[in-house]
Amino acid sequence: MIRIAKMSDTKIALSEAGLPSFTAMPVLGRGKGHGDLEKAADVDPEHHELISEMPRLKSKRMITLVVTDEKKDLAVETLIKANQTGKSGDGKIFVIDTVGSIRVRTGESGDETLD
Template sequence: MKEVMAIIRINKINETKRALAKAGFPSLTATGRVFGRGKGLVDFRLIKGAEEGFPEAIAQLGSDPKMVPKRLLTLVVQDEKVDLAVKTLIKSNQTGNSGDGKIFVLPIMDSYRVRTAERGDTTLD
């Protein structure tokens, strides 16, 4: 079993959920808003606001790295389904622009279904 953790753009959540369900991954956990940043030094929404002349955006621009809101998705999948999950996440989130996100794959030792006390891969379906 593997945990597939994806940090994606907020506006891609619905498209991603649909794509994952269509690919056979209806179960996932989404964490509300998370904040982070990559190599970039500024939130691109601030640049757009500054270009449009909004004083609040202009005041926030500077050399300090800005934190950008994202969504964090996690799903646990069988080992043989990891590639499909990752490809689905990439296809539904890739814009070709900086900030498209990151995907991490981590090992999971075991899983249990609380309701029935089942254990292992059967708990993933």
Template sequence: MKEIVAIVRINMMNKTKKALTEIGVDAFFAQEAFGRGKGLVSSHLLQGAKKGYEEAIELLGEKDRLYTKRMVTVVVPDEQVEDVVEALIAANKTGKPGDGKIFVCPVPEAVRVRTGEIGEKAIV
């Protein structure tokens, strides 16, 4: 089993939900998230700030804004991982900075509270 966590643009959530349900993934979580990518900070400003230049430090402070995103989490059997990742990319790729990130993490165990089912039985 794998947990797939995708950080996506807030306005892409409907496309993301549709893409997941079209490949048979109906159970997932979505929550509001805040963050920013490294692309929003100039490397020249970072270098200047590291050297202690006050102007660079002040300008860097203006780039501290966190952007609203959605974090989508789904746990699937190993054989579904590639389909889920491809669907997430297809639904969210614009080719511009801020398209998001996808993380795939191992899940050693899962338990359905209601029935006590363990492993993949708990997620399907």
């Protein structure tokens, strides 16, 4: 999950790293919401219903990038380098094992479908 504003940098970085194939989708989400909690601390207890409205969902991009085990570290490093600002909201990377893959057009399966 990354900031929308970092999408262009991410595309370039992945391409330059030899990882040009991925899927990106618009998503909504939120993290811990520290900024929203700080605002909520000043809310009068009689108006606590306002607190539930404060942690708003933010627009992000979810990138799905499936790579071989050998390219996993390169992919993670590239995503971090392209998206890290040091500020809350930089994003999150989930590394998940994939059971397999099949190229629909040819019926090939396994790692060769990822290149």
